[in-house]
Each structure stands twice: as C-alpha cells, then as structure tokens.
Amino acid sequence: MRGTQLGEFEELVLLIVANLYQEASGLRIQEAIKERSQRSASISMIHATLQRLKKKGFLTSEYDNSSITERGGRPRLLFRVTQPGHAALLKARDLRNDLWDTIPEFAFRY
Amino acid sequence: MSKDRLPLWIERYLEKWLDPELHAGIFGDLLEQYHHDKQTDGIWRAKIRLVYNVLVLTWYRGRFTENKLTTSVHLISSIMLFNHVKVSLRSLGKHWGYTSINIVGLTLGFACCLLIGLFVQEELSYDRYHEKANRIYRLAAHVQGASYENGIAKISAPWGPEAQTILPEVERSCRFVFYGQTLISNGRDSFYENGGLWVDSTVFDIFSWPFNYGDPSAALSAVNSVVLTQELAQKYFPNENPIGQILTFDNNQEMVVSGVIEDIPDNSHFTFRYLVPLHGYNPPDHGDIWTRWNQYYTYLLLKEEASVSSVGDKIDEMLALHLSTEDAEAYTPLLQPIQGIHLHSKLHREMSTNSDISYIYIFSIVALLTLLIALTNFINLFTARATHRTKEIGVRKVIGANRKSLFGQFIVEALLVSFLSGMMAIALSYIFLPFLNSVLNKTLALNLVENFWMSLGLFCLILVAGFLSGVYPGLVLSSLKAVHVLKPDAADSFLRSFSGKGHRALFRKGLIILQFAIASFLIIAALVVNGQLRFIQKKNLGFNKDQIINIPMSSPGTLAKARTLKHGLLQIPGVEQVSMSANKPGGSDYGVPYEAIGLEQNEQPPMRCLVVDEDFLTTYEMELAMGREFSSDMPTDSSAYLINETAAKQLGWDNPLGQLLAMPAVDREPAPIIGVVKDFHFHSLHEPIGPLYFFMENTWYSQVNVKLDASRMDETLAAIEAKWNEFEPDLPFRYTFFDEGFASLHAAEASTARLIKWFTYLAILITCLGLFGLSAFMADRRTKEIGIRKVFGASMVDILRILTSEILILVLIALLIAIPIAYSVSTHWLENFAYTIDFGLGYIVFSIILAGGIAVLTVSYHVFQSALKTPISALKYE
Numbered sequence: 002m003r004g005t006q007l008g009e010f011e012e013l014v015l016l017i018v019a020n021l022y023q024e025a026s027g028l029r030i031q032e033a034i035k036e037r038s039q040r041s042a043s044i045s046m047i048h049a050t051l052q053r054l055k056k057k058g059f060l061t062s063e064y065d066n067s068s069i070t071e072r073g074g075r076p077r078l079l080f081r082v083t084q085p086g087h088a089a090l091l092k093a094r095d096l097r098n099d100l101w102d103t104i105p106e107f108a109f110r111y
Numbered sequence: 112m113s114k115d116r117l118p119l120w121i122e123r124y125l126e127k128w129l130d131p132e133l134h135a136g137i138f139g140d141l142l143e144q145y146h147h148d149k150q151t152d153g154i155w156r157a158k159i160r161l162v163y164n165v166l167v168l169t170w171y172r173g174r175f176t177e178n179k180l181t182t183s184v185h186l187i188s189s190i191m192l193f194n195h196v197k198v199s200l201r202s203l204g205k206h207w208g209y210t211s212i213n214i215v216g217l218t219l220g221f222a223c224c225l226l227i228g229l230f231v232q233e234e235l236s237y238d239r240y241h242e243k244a245n246r247i248y249r250l251a252a253h254v255q256g257a258s259y260e261n262g263i264a265k266i267s268a269p270w271g272p273e274a275q276t277i278l279p280e281v282e283r284s285c286r287f288v289f290y291g292q293t294l295i296s297n298g299r300d301s302f303y304e305n306g307g308l309w310v311d312s313t314v315f316d317i318f319s320w321p322f323n324y325g326d327p328s329a330a331l332s333a334v335n336s337v338v339l340t341q342e343l344a345q346k347y348f349p350n351e352n353p354i355g356q357i358l359t360f361d362n363n364q365e366m367v368v369s370g371v372i373e374d375i376p377d378n379s380h381f382t383f384r385y386l387v388p389l390h391g392y393n394p395p396d397h398g399d400i401w402t403r404w405n406q407y408y409t410y411l412l413l414k415e416e417a418s419v420s421s422v423g424d425k426i427d428e429m430l431a432l433h434l435s436t437e438d439a440e441a442y443t444p445l446l447q448p449i450q451g452i453h454l455h456s457k458l459h460r461e462m463s464t465n466s467d468i469s470y471i472y473i474f475s476i477v478a479l480l481t482l483l484i485a486l487t488n489f490i491n492l493f494t495a496r497a498t499h500r501t502k503e504i505g506v507r508k509v510i511g512a513n514r515k516s517l518f519g520q521f522i523v524e525a526l527l528v529s530f531l532s533g534m535m536a537i538a539l540s541y542i543f544l545p546f547l548n549s550v551l552n553k554t555l556a557l558n559l560v561e562n563f564w565m566s567l568g569l570f571c572l573i574l575v576a577g578f579l580s581g582v583y584p585g586l587v588l589s590s591l592k593a594v595h596v597l598k599p600d601a602a603d604s605f606l607r608s609f610s611g612k613g614h615r616a617l618f619r620k621g622l623i624i625l626q627f628a629i630a631s632f633l634i635i636a637a638l639v640v641n642g643q644l645r646f647i648q649k650k651n652l653g654f655n656k657d658q659i660i661n662i663p664m665s666s667p668g669t670l671a672k673a674r675t676l677k678h679g680l681l682q683i684p685g686v687e688q689v690s691m692s693a694n695k696p697g698g699s700d701y702g703v704p705y706e707a708i709g710l711e712q713n714e715q716p717p718m719r720c721l722v723v724d725e726d727f728l729t730t731y732e733m734e735l736a737m738g739r740e741f742s743s744d745m746p747t748d749s750s751a752y753l754i755n756e757t758a759a760k761q762l763g764w765d766n767p768l769g770q771l772l773a774m775p776a777v778d779r780e781p782a783p784i785i786g787v788v789k790d791f792h793f794h795s796l797h798e799p800i801g802p803l804y805f806f807m808e809n810t811w812y813s814q815v816n817v818k819l820d821a822s823r824m825d826e827t828l829a830a831i832e833a834k835w836n837e838f839e840p841d842l843p844f845r846y847t848f849f850d851e852g853f854a855s856l857h858a859a860e861a862s863t864a865r866l867i868k869w870f871t872y873l874a875i876l877i878t879c880l881g882l883f884g885l886s887a888f889m890a891d892r893r894t895k896e897i898g899i900r901k902v903f904g905a906s907m908v909d910i911l912r913i914l915t916s917e918i919l920i921l922v923l924i925a926l927l928i929a930i931p932i933a934y935s936v937s938t939h940w941l942e943n944f945a946y947t948i949d950f951g952l953g954y955i956v957f958s959i960i961l962a963g964g965i966a967v968l969t970v971s972y973h974v975f976q977s978a979l980k981t982p983i984s985a986l987k988y989e
Contacts, residue, residue: 048133
C-alpha cells in the first residue's frame with residue numbers, strides 16, 4: 002500500500018467528504034470545494050484523488066440507488082470517510098496544531 | 112440530439128479499462144456535468160471539457176483499474192515506449208539506406224512547407240498590424256462608360272471629407288497624394304528622394320505607425336511640417352533628435368521636421384518615406400472637382416458598429432447629389448477592407464503593385480504536394496521493408512505481443528523518423544531562407560520561438576505526418592500471424608501480396624501513381640509558367656526598350672536648361688537619340704482629363720497620356736500607323752496631339768486625323784490630332800493595351816530619355832555624367848535603365864516562376880528518391896526470378912523490358928490523371944494575362960518523356976545491377 006500521508010489537496014477533499022456526510026458524490030464535492038476554497042478542480046481530477054484516497058483506505062464508496070434522469074439513469078457514487086481516514090485527518094490536525102503552538106513569538110515580526 | 116455521439120464513444124472507451132465497480136458512478140458524473148455545461152456554456156465548451164476530463168482520467172488510469180495482476184497493454188505505455196524507441200533506432204540504423212531516403216525526402220517536404228508557410232503567413236499579415244485594421248476601408252471607384260469600364264484606386268478630392276461630414280458611420284477620413292520626386296537638403300548634403308506623400312492630418316488617427324519622436328496629434332498641423340520615417344531621419348540627421356530641424360525641399364521650400372515614425376513595415380500595401388500635410392497641396396483648377404483630378408487615395412475609418420454595405424449605399428447616394436446624372440450612373444463607390452487590398456485588389460493606379468491570392472493558393476498547394484510525395488515514399492518503403500521484419504514480428508508475437516503493441520512499435524518508428532526530419536527541416540530552412548528572400552524580394556524571418564502559430568503548425572504537421580505514414584504499415588505488419596514465421600512459405604506468400612501482385616499491392620501502386628501524377632503536374636505547371644514568362648520577356652512590346660537610360664530632372668533649374676542639355680548630350684558620340692518627357696511606359700500615370708470635341712461624355716474613355724517632346728517616338732522606336740509625328744519645324748505642333756490605335760478605335764472616329772482634343776483643366780485649347788501611333792504595351796502584359804494620347808508641354812518634363820549605342824556603353828555613360836556635371840554641378844547625376852524598370856512590372860511572376868521551378872525540381876528529386884528505394888527493394892525481391900530468367904536464356908533487354916514496363920504503366924496512368932488537371936489549372940492561371948501563350952501539345956509530350964524517362968532511369972539502375980550478376984549468385988543468394 003502507498004504511504005498513509007495526506008497531501009494538501011487530499012486533505013481538502015477528505016475534509017469536504019466528511020463535511021458533506023451522506024451527500025458526498027463527485028459533483029457535490031467539486032461544488033463544495035469551489036464554494037469553500039475558491040479552487041476549481043475538474044471532476045476527473047477529483048475522482049482521481051478520491052481513488053487514491055480509497056486505495057490508501059481512507060474512504061469507502063457505495064452507490065445511492067435513487068437514480069436521476071440527467072445522468073441517463075446512472076446511480077450516484079457516494080463516498081464516506083473510514084476510521085483510518087478519520088485517524089489520518091486527526092493526525093494531520095494535531096501535527097499542525099503542535100507546530101503552531103511551538104512557533105516563537107518573534108517569528109512573524111517583520 | 113441524435114448527432115451527439117460523443118458521450119456514447121466515451122462510455123465505450125471508459126468501459127474498456129475503468130473498474131466496473133466505478134464505471135456507472137464516474138461516467139454518470141461526467142454525463143451530468145456535460146448536460147449541465149451544455150445548457151450554460153454551449154455544446155463546444157461542454158465537449159472540450161468532457162474530453163479534457165477523459166484525458167485526465169486516462170492519465171491517472173492506474174488508480175481506476177482493478178487490483179489484478181493482468182494489466183492491459185496500452186498503445187503507448189511508458190514501459191513499452193522505451194523498448195519501442197530502442198528497437199526503432201536499431202531497425203532504422205540497420206537499414207540506413209532506406210532510412211536516409213525517408214529522412215531526406217521528409218526533410219525536404221517539411222522544409223518546403225515551413226518556408227512556404229512563412230511566405231503565406233507574411234502575405235496574409237498585410238496591413239493587419241494597424242490597431243483599427245478591421246475598421247479601415249479604402250474608398251475607390253468603379254467607372255462604367257459607354258465603351259469602357261475601369262476600377263480606379265484613387266478618386267477625386269471631396270469624396271472622403273464629404274463622407275466623413277455627412278455619414279455618422281464614418282469616424283475619420285484621410286487622403287494620400289503622391290508627392291513626386293524631390294531634392295531634399297539638410298544644409299550639408301542633398302539627395303533626390305522618392306516616396307513622399309501629401310496626407311491629411313487625420314492620418315495618425317486611422318493608421319498605427321509608432322512615433323519615435325514628436326506628437327501624432329499635432330505632427331501635420333503646420334503647412335511646412337514634415338514627418339520622416341526612421342530611415343530618412345537617420346540619413347539626414349544621424350544620431351541627433353530631428354524634431355525642429357529644417358529640411359529644404361527643391362532648394363526653395365523650408366520644412367520643419369515635426370515627427371519621426373518607425374519605418375513602414377514590409378507587410379503594408381503601400382509604403383512611404385516622408386509625409387507632408389495635404390492642406391499645403393494646390394491642385395490645378397480643373398473644373399468639376401467631384402469627377403476631375405482623381406489623384407486622392409482615400410481611406411475611411413468606420414465606426415465599430417457600422418455596416419459596410421450600408422455605408423457604400425449611402426456614399427452612392429451622396430454621389431448622386433453632387434454628380435451629374437450621367438456621371439452618377441457611371442461611378443460606383445467601392446469600399447475595400449484594408450486587410451484585403453494586398454491580395455484581392457486589382458484596380459488601375461494602385462499605390463504599389465499588389466500580390467494576388469492565387470499565388471497563396473499555388474504555393475500552398477505546391478508545398479502540400481511536395482509533402483505528400485515525401486509521405487508516399489515513406490509509406491511505400493516502410494511497407495516494402497516488411498519482408499525483412501517477418502522474423503522480428505513473429506518472435507514478438509510468439510512471446511506475447513498483441514496487435515496493439517506491434518502497431519505502437521511502428522507508429523513510434525514513424526514518429527521518430529518524422530521528428531528527426533522535422534528537426535533537420537528547421538535547420539535546412541535557416542540555410543535556405545536568405546535564398547528565398549532574395550527570390551521573393553522579401554525579408555522573411557524564421558523565429559520559431561516568437562512565431563507561435565508556425566511552431567504549432569510545424570509540430571502538428573510532424574505529428575500528423577508521422578501518424579499517417581505509420582498507420583498503414585503498422586496495420587499491415589501487425590496483421591502478420593505468428594505462423595508466418597514458423598512456416599516461411601506462408602510468410603512469403605503473405606508478403607508477396609504487398610510487394611508483387613495481389614490486391615494489397617494495389618495500394619502501393621496507387622501511391623506510386625499519386626506521386627507521379629503530382630510530379631508530372633508540377634512539371635507541366637513549371638513549363639507553362641516559364642513559357643509564359645519567357646513569352647513576356649521576348650514579346651514585341653511595340654517599341655524598343657533596350658539601351659535606354661532615364662535621367663531624372665526634377666529641379667526647375669535643370670528644366671530651364673533642358674534644351675541646352677539635350678543638345679549637349681546629342682554631341683556625345685555614343686548617344687543615338689535624346690528626348691524629354693514627363694513620364695514613360697511602365698511608369699507613373701498622368702490621368703489628365705481631356706475633352707474630345709464633338710463627342711458625348713460617355714463616348715470618351717479615360718485615357719492615359721504621355722507628355723513627350725518631338726524626339727520621343729524615335730528614341731523608343733515607336734511606329735506610326737497614320738499621320739505624322741511631332742516636328743520641331745511646325746510651331747503649331749506644340750499644342751497638337753497624337754493618339755494610339757486603341758484610342759482611335761475607342762473614340763470611334765472614322766478618320767481621327769484632324770479631329771480636335773482639348774484639355775481645359777490645364778488651359779489647352781482644342782487642337783488637332785496629327786497622327787496615330789501603332790499600339791504598344793504601355794503597361795504590364797496583365798492589362799490589354801489601353802487608349803493613350805501624346806502631347807508636348809515644355810514645363811512638365813521631368814526626365815531625359817537617352818538612347819545609347821550598345822557597343823560602348825561605359826564610356827558613353829561616363830561622358831554623359833561629365834556633361835551633366837557641367838550643367839548641374841550642384842545636383843547628383845542619377846540614371847536608371849529603362850528595361851529594368853519595365854521588367855519590374857512582371858517581377859511577381861518572375862519570382863513565382865523561379866520558385867515553382869525550384870519546387871518542381873525538389874518534387875522530382877523526392878519522387879526519384881522514393882522510386883530509387885522502391886526499385887532497389889523490388890530488384891532485391893526478384894533476384895531469384897531474374898536469375899531463373901537468365902538461365903532460360905533471357906537477355907538483358909528482355910529483363911529490363913519486363914521490369915520497367917510495370918513502372919511505365921503506372922507512370923502512364925499518372926499522366927492520364929495529371930494532364931487534364933494541369934491543363935485546366937494552367938489555362939486558369941493564364942487568364943490573368945491579357946497576352947498569353949497557348950497551352951501546347953509540346954508541354955504534354957515533354958512531360959510524358961520527362962516523367963517516363965525519370966522512372967525508367969531510376970528503375971533500370973537497380974535492374975541492371977541484378978541483371979549483371981551471374982545467374983548462379985542470384986540463385987544462391989538465400
């Protein structure tokens with residue numbers, strides 16, 4: 002298995018998936034990223050990231066069976082954060098908080 | 112909606128490799144976004160986005176495949192790519208003979224495309240550099256008379272300003288008038304300068320010529336101001352700021368330099384070296400200002416939203432107000448977009464000679480044809496070489512290569528050759544660019560870093576060429592079955608179907624036919640173009656253009672002494688005849704209005720005139736059809752007229768002698784026509800001979816025409832210069848040879864012809880290369896056959912006949928295709944000229960002999976080599 006580190010974009014996607022909870026389909030994730038971070042990412046890029054996260058074991062996916070006409074009857078693929086995913090997010094946050102806490106006062110004086 | 116098959120293809124494509132678990136979800140997202148985009152951004156943006164997304168998915172496809180051991184082999188997978196390149200390099204190196212033929216051919220083809228692409232790009236860029244180029248129009252006119260019709264590029268004074276005043280759509284108007292040759296002095300040096308224009312002060316509101324010094328808005332407001340181009344400024348005021356400096360024009364007029372602009376770019380349909388304000392211009396009084404004195408090149412800047420056709424209609428209505436009913440009917444305004452003038456405008460009295468869109472087509476076609484020949488070579492040789500690769504392909508198949516990966520191998524090989532050729536073509540183009548520039552008289556520059564479109568175009572061309580030439584061989588060779596290697600007979604029969612007989616050989620034969628058709632087409636085209644140009648150079652113009660020099664005489668002082676100068680020159684032993692005139696054949700036009708007494712307005716065609724003295728006709732050896740020439744013994748001749756035969760015909764008099772012409776605009780009373788001059792070519796052979804009249808006017812002369820004795824030119828020229836310096840010690844002696852100036856009227860054709868000739872050589876060369884390679888291969892394949900034939904007693908001649916006849920049949924078919932096309936294209940081109948050669952049988956015969964000869968010669972080289980071997984070595988060769 003690939004390493005269990007989170008990339009910056011991966012972390013963003015993972016957090017968004019957690020935020021959306023039961024609504025985390027590809028296009029909703031894309032929208033939310035745009036809303037929350039003003040970044041535009043193509044849907045394919047998002048899926049590529051989701052797959053990577055899935056292979057790291059941070060996500061699971063399942064189909065939502067209420068079909069929608071615009072999609073030509075194709076069901077939505079919904080993503081959900083797994084326990085290891087949760088742990089990785091916490092780890093990333095702890096690391097950051099830790100680092101913030103130990104920044105000397107003078108570091109940001111210009 | 113039924114046409115929108117893109118999502119269908121994409122679904123099928125994704126199905127091939129996307130994890131089936133994910134397929135419905137991801138494709139669903141794509142589809143949903145596609146439909147959404149289609150509503151908001153339009154179908155094209157939606158499609159582009161969809162394809163982009165699919166490409167991104169493809170790039171990351173490793174993440175979407177199932178976690179199984181078997182991975183499908185993609186066309187270009189990164190691991191195989193290195194192997195493909197390695198194997199390609201080996202195979203190319205092993206058959207370096209074929210490889211070099213391919214590379215040389217493709218290099219020449221690409222270089223052709225690149226150079227011609229540069230030329231075409233430059234031609235299409237004319238006048239597009241003005242910021243408002245898409246709104247600038249030239250106002251010209253079409254004149255329809257009873258016995259004539261004409262499009263004229265310059266019109267009378269009031270059209271432009273009036274249009275600007277009364278039409279809200281016209282933002283600005285601006286007029287240019289030729290300034291004529293001037294002696295300019297900066298107090299230290301003086302030179303004769305051409306290329307001056309009178310111009311309205313609005314000029315810089317319309318045209319964007321960048322200023323180096325001075326203020327565009329005020330540059331031409333003072334009557335005695337002058338705007339110089341950088342080149343002229345540098346000449347008179349090297350390394351100083353020219354603003355405010357004084358230049359003396361013709362020794363009597365002081366002009367203040369008020370601005371310096373960059374030199375006018377080469378891609379402008381007219382050029383100049385200095386500008387003086389038009390409000391200082393005093394046109395002669397010439398009656399009706401709306402139709403007389405058509406000397407103004409008029410440009411209009413239209414407003415953003417203006418419709419050109421409605422502006423044209425409104426100008427037509429404006430003319431109806433100001434012109435007499437007859438004139439208003441005769442004149443139709445023409446609005447020409449400035450970007451199109453260089454390639455599309457063919458009016459009388461253009462500011463400078465324009466090019467023609469047909470050259471763009473001709474050159475583009477020639478470039479593509481040359482490339483096509485080179486590509487055909489590549490495909491042919493590549494396929495033919497299959498024989499040498501059966502083992503390689505068989506072994507690959509046995510090991511487990513599938514068709515896709517074999518196909519990839521050949522595409523990679525073709526792309527390698529293509530890219531290598533592309534690189535060499537760039538180098539070659541750098542080498543040949545100066546040559547092309549000298550032929551075309553242009554200053555093209557090859558700068559692939561800055562010239563984004565050219566680089567992109569070349570890159571795509573290389574890519575497409577590589578793919579095209581790799582696809583067919585790839586398809587054929589990858590269809591070889593592994594069993595062919597294990598059973599050599601099977602392989603042999605399979606491959607013979609490409610190299611020898613059988614339906615697959617048709618494709619190769621088709622390619623050879625295509626090559627020869629293109630080559631013969633080019634041969635015929637080159638012959639016709641050359642024939643026509645030689646015809647023009649040799650054509651009897653109706654006068655003798657040789658050994659005449661023209662000495663400009665623009666200073667009023669010289670004009671006063673002109674008679675004495677003329678007599679002085681006549682005493683020089685090598686001078687045969689001397690005459691003075693205001694203009695000359697092939698030179699600038701004098702469109703002075705005249706009146707034919709007793710004829711209606713619409714029976715009087717616009718005529719050109721030659722302002723000459725009594726010795727002009729003898730100097731140029733023009734002949735009289737009836738009547739007599741001007742004579743110095745007859746004082747009344749100073750007001751009399753000569754006309755040419757066309758004028759006599761168009762004016763419609765039964766006997767023109769004694770009929771009266773007058774020129775009220777320049778105060779010439781009615782006076783009789785005393786003679787009719789035989790028609791001669793006053794202008795280029797593009798135009799039929801037009802009506803022309805001659806008169807004498809002492810004060811108008813601006814040049815001395817001297818006919819020299821051919822045997823002692825140099826000493827005569829020296830003597831003339833000495834005589835000139837005696838008369839005008841302050842003015843430099845300058846002269847031009849008349850025939851050179853006249854030849855420049857056909858300069859465009861001359862350079863076209865030379866280029867087409869060179870490209871034809873190139874095309875023939877590439878064709879020969881290909882045929883040479885192919886026949887080497889064929890002779891090689893048939894070594895055994897030749898051996899057996901010899902054993903049974905066939906002679907050299909028999910073998911030659913058998914092998915070359917195959918090629919000859921192909922050449923004949925090619926000629927059958929090429930000749931009709933060449934015939935129709937050439938006759939179409941010849942219609943550009945008023946006087947042409949006929950498309951003779953000779954061209955066809957010659958091209959048949961040439962194409963056939965080339966084919967036989969190339970093929971027989973190899974056949975000879977095989978046939979000369981003793982039969983035993985031929986039979987033993989396997």
